[in-house]
Amino acid sequence: MTTPLPDLPDIEWRVSAGLTPYDDALAEMESRAAAVSRGEARELIWLLEHPPVYTAGTSADPAELIDPRFPVVPAGRGGRYTYHGPGQRVVYLVLDLNKRGRDVRAFVHGVEDWVIAALARLGVPAYSVDGRVGIWTTAGGPEAKVGAIGVRVKRWITLHGFAVNVAPDLSHFGGIVPCGLPDYPVTSLDMLGVGDELATFDAALALTATAFLETLSFSRENEA
Template structure:
């Protein structure tokens, strides 16, 4: 069964973060029945899709020295994995609220399915997405975004991303088999705020969006495609 999709529009980050925690907490609530205590499994999976006002979010293990110059953009400490990232207008943010035990797959596959959804969304717009081992998220070739050539050769320690730009960031939290947080896909943003941080903890990592690599697509078009791909790939 595919998750119920909720479209939230443009919203501040903090209320959505609190709502995700509350939803996940409620579906993890214990109830007593004839066979004792067990998790409440009645809540259907959901997929929340939104756009945020400017905000930096810091992961649980995030280091403050990766936040270089936040200026007037607020910094919110979260309980997801990963380091600091930026959310702002022109970015599609998707929060899958999935019961992995019920879905029948584990965290590693869950991450793979989210990344595959992004790759298929990029392909819809004529762009080839790439994974980089050890660095969750999806990357594109800045000089040739449509190239299907596989990444090859040893990593250059002076340029571990080899001319790539990060177009989608991933940060998740799993509580008693239930997921929250999710993925942010850059469509047509002001990318300057990314220069005020070390994105995802990597100094000098280039961040890009569809507009910068020559793809003209509206926020809504990308949100619709990404939502459809996530609904399909995250289904049990």
């Protein structure tokens, strides 16, 4: 399946094949964010996969690292421990909030709404919950987490973004308390019967990306 490219002027939409090492992605994000801040590069929406890795946000509690069977990397983003690995679509956002409204809360809500809209296109009802970071669904029965969100903002340039479980090995989440929420399971699009193709989810993201950015533009207008 060929992913349609959204019409996003001045924003690079990049889909990386294969597995991108987490440290390499962090370095690329930091470099790109600095270049965007200096006005030397376009903003970036980057879709990729990582080899198995546990990442530690700035609020990570060592007690929630149960079985470090994979490398553990400090991420520099907000939040606690999360897992990335094959079959999970990770999306990094290097966007300039100086021109999109300097409102981190509005940005995070916009990201939540974007993921929810993309999942809706695939027939998966999903939602966010105040005080409980992530994207949730009851489509498979009990409430479960299908997506994680963790962002950082530096000089009003965003870094990191979100991850949606398309078809990862869900047992890999057992090495941590995902996002510090021990009472909730994780699920995937594959478990929900949507399929295991990243390109299917990518297409839904592409079709809803413009609305996400328009939401941020609306935030900017309200600020003015």
